[in-house]
Amino acid sequence: MTNRSPKQIRHHFLVFSAAFLLMGFSLHTYAADGAVQVKLDTAKAGPRAVESLTERGILRDYRFAWTSMAQALEFNTLDPLEGPFSGEAKQWLRQTVASQQKSGLSQKYLDQTHHLEAVFYAPEGDVMELHDTAQYQVQILDGNKTIRDEQVVVHYVVLMTPGADRWVIRHLQAVPEF
Amino acid sequence: MCLAAWAEVCSAQDLRAPTSAVAGEEATISTTGSGKATFYLVGPGVSHRNDVALGEEIHLAAQDIRNAGNYVAILCSESCHRASFYVTAAKPVTLTFLVHPSRVPVAQGDAVSGVALPFDQYHNLVLTPLNVSFELTAKDASLWSKSVRTQNGAAWFRAASGKSAGPLQVAATADDLTARRAVQQVASDPCNLRITGQRTRTGILVQTQPVHDCAGNVVTDGTIVTFTATGPHGTGTVDAPIKQGIARAEMDAPGPVVISVASGVVMGNEIRVGAQ
Numbered sequence: 001m002t003n004r005s006p007k008q009i010r011h012h013f014l015v016f017s018a019a020f021l022l023m024g025f026s027l028h029t030y031a032a033d034g035a036v037q038v039k040l041d042t043a044k045a046g047p048r049a050v051e052s053l054t055e056r057g058i059l060r061d062y063r064f065a066w067t068s069m070a071q072a073l074e075f076n077t078l079d080p081l082e083g084p085f086s087g088e089a090k091q092w093l094r095q096t097v098a099s100q101q102k103s104g105l106s107q108k109y110l111d112q113t114h115h116l117e118a119v120f121y122a123p124e125g126d127v128m129e130l131h132d133t134a135q136y137q138v139q140i141l142d143g144n145k146t147i148r149d150e151q152v153v154v155h156y157v158v159l160m161t162p163g164a165d166r167w168v169i170r171h172l173q174a175v176p177e178f
Numbered sequence: 179m180c181l182a183a184w185a186e187v188c189s190a191q192d193l194r195a196p197t198s199a200v201a202g203e204e205a206t207i208s209t210t211g212s213g214k215a216t217f218y219l220v221g222p223g224v225s226h227r228n229d230v231a232l233g234e235e236i237h238l239a240a241q242d243i244r245n246a247g248n249y250v251a252i253l254c255s256e257s258c259h260r261a262s263f264y265v266t267a268a269k270p271v272t273l274t275f276l277v278h279p280s281r282v283p284v285a286q287g288d289a290v291s292g293v294a295l296p297f298d299q300y301h302n303l304v305l306t307p308l309n310v311s312f313e314l315t316a317k318d319a320s321l322w323s324k325s326v327r328t329q330n331g332a333a334w335f336r337a338a339s340g341k342s343a344g345p346l347q348v349a350a351t352a353d354d355l356t357a358r359r360a361v362q363q364v365a366s367d368p369c370n371l372r373i374t375g376q377r378t379r380t381g382i383l384v385q386t387q388p389v390h391d392c393a394g395n396v397v398t399d400g401t402i403v404t405f406t407a408t409g410p411h412g413t414g415t416v417d418a419p420i421k422q423g424i425a426r427a428e429m430d431a432p433g434p435v436v437i438s439v440a441s442g443v444v445m446g447n448e449i450r451v452g453a454q
Contacts, residue, residue, distance in 0.1 A: 047334065047336070088301045088302075091223075091301075092222045092223035092245045093223075095222075095223035095224070095245075096222065096223055096224065096225055099223070099224055099225040099226065100225040102225075103218075103225050103226055103227040104227070105218065105220065105225045105227065107220070119329075119330050120329070120330060120332050120334075122276065122291075122293045122334060123278070123291035123293070123334060123336055124276075124278040124279075124291055126276055126278070126293075127276065127293060127295075127332075129330055129331070129332055131330075140218070140220055140250070140252070142216075142218070142227065147218060147252050147254055147258050148220075148250065148252055148258070148260055154248055157303060157305065157330065157331065159295075159303070171303055172222075173222075173246050173247050173267075173302060173303055174222070174246075174247040174248035174264065175246075175247075175264065175266075175305065176264045178330075
């Protein structure tokens, strides 16, 4: 058994703290990086008009949601899903992460571009439906082995609802076409 | 050489995904080739890896494809081949029905609105167009109804509130599915606000006649009525809540005054009360 002096313990604590801070910084940088491009068109939204403040909120929160989703599916961690997702979208994303943890698979979503079109905004503003034509490079890995690597275009039907301080994705369903 | 060519043919593997699949229904993927391979299924809520025999069908269990969306099936032996397919929502079993507001003044145009979204038993949004009938009823009488076809999985309405205070039943029906919500209709702004007043030993007691809206509904208790007394010594104001349909207040004004009444933007009559 090794006895460590208080000086050694303090040294280890400092090293771990620094590593933890660096890791946190890198995760934060990842979440805030510009790899996810989102464009939003609200011209066809109705019956309620989309205010410019709401538009900015949707852009910000949708981009953050996809950054978080990519992070969750790449690192097989649930934490990034807390906040940007709720309801059924959060449920199936959690299932995917749990299933990936079991199978040893992971997914990477790279170079994402999302063309969002608001197609329905409820009269009282409590739900918005959007169509997302998403283009990205998707990689599926079995351990370190890449079993899929391709550029894809996927159409998503999205339901977003306003939360206390952000818009959350409640429903995210891929469809062959709109 | 012949053996090498034979081996190449035998090891060539491919897979064919279903052309259409419905959430929660079993599906099969056919494979070609021979020998062993690893099969992957990746989609919303699923990420499986299995060993399979090439040339045999791969059965996808109902629970593996219960979430509507895009799935990719990958088959790997010497190399990997993939096929993607879409799973669509099953038939609707629930209607999510959002109605606003929970309390509404009577006789207000476009005051009640609702949104209906059909979902299947696995909570997938049903995007196939569907007729949704909206109906507003009060005291078993239909006030308004409209049939709306869902567009992109959503149907909505906007309607005026009824004329009588009390519960308003709002229903959305699609085939054999019905969702109901209740909205409390309350009296609108007061109408024909009238007051009476008389001197007492301590001041002037003013009170309204029973306060109704223009449709005859008793205005909700707690609604504030403002009495204003104007006389040679200045102006005094008292706010009083309506209790059991009547608002009353005692005002301190020894000289002659003119007392007026208002509630919100509605003005009532004026009365003159002489000096003490």
